[in-house]
Amino acid sequence: MFKKLEDLSKPTLLSKTGVKELKQSFNTQYPYFKEIEDEIFPKKANIQSFKLRSEYKVEIVQVDKDYICFTKEDLVIPHLKLVHKFPDLLIKQQVDAGAIKHILSGSDVLAPGLISQGGSLNPAEKGQVVAIYGEGKENAMGIGIMNANSEQIIKDPKGHAIQLLHHLGDSLWQLSFK
């Protein structure tokens, strides 16, 4: 999704109601968020948001010059740096070692990679946000949305299983290192 970031608007401050809606959507999607709430959103912090003109309804949230998450239509998706700090936020799925090269260049995850020897599947439902790990590595590689239930994938291992939204080395990741 983030192959090229061309039209970034100027940052605007989020109002109090906007921050409350953010926290509520975080709480409903990720039950682990309650214990970490004070560390991610400290009390006297500068919360800003960017808007993308080319893709509608996508906003990027920034807290004290640290990129935290981005929203898409109704879902809140955390940035990869957050997932590295608190790895218990998202459900983990593991992929074969031969597929790492393709995922880092932006392709989707296919079903045979999850069922083979090097991969593992955890129970998840359609439409949930999931983190992708590689065989033999400690840290997460990418974030995606499930296309079908995990039980259906075991019965019919064919086609695209997870749609990729954000991976290591794309333009969103390089924004945070400038």
Added chain:
Amino acid sequence: MSDSDDDIFKKKKPSKKKIEQQSKQQQQQQLQQQQKQLKPELNQPDQQLKHPKSVIYCKICTLPVEFCSFSKAPQECKEWLKTSYKDLYAILYPEDLKLEQEKQGALQQQQQIVQQQILEQPPEKKKKKKVKVTESEMVYIKVKERNRNKFITTLSGLEKHGLDIKEAQKKISKKFGCGSSINEKGAIELQGDLSVELEEWIPKEYPSIKEDMIAIQEK
């Protein structure tokens, strides 16, 4: 009895109510102390969950250190790791460490061998004095062309050492398998180019003639 009266007035014994209150306070203090001992044991696992995990990112490719082999220039990332984090380099690339250690070991062995050779060299020997060879002892070999591919070699000067020419002619023609004849001037003529082989053969057969006494004359 003044002492007994003074004792009674100074020291007042506490009443029954106060004794009960004191005993209750002591029990409460004991309970609080027990709870304090239990609390630090329960608090530790909660604190461990809240601490954020620290990750090291490569300065050149901006990826976590274990993903450096998938970047554009993996060798530059390796050299940066060597200088900054030696422990991680030993864990991630154990084969490269072994190769470097073997190279250093081989270099050290070579240096040790060179040093030993310098110590073992004996002192410089004195140069041998060259004895001049007079003309009365020289033996000459010449090579001539007969036709396009055929040569003639001539031996001269064997009489000076007291050798019979006819016997030498027979030996040479048998050994090298060539035709031979005697010149008018008293020299031996052989068919073919035998200059190099004659140089080696003569001092072995006649040890009185030394190598310095033989010379090949050019045209």
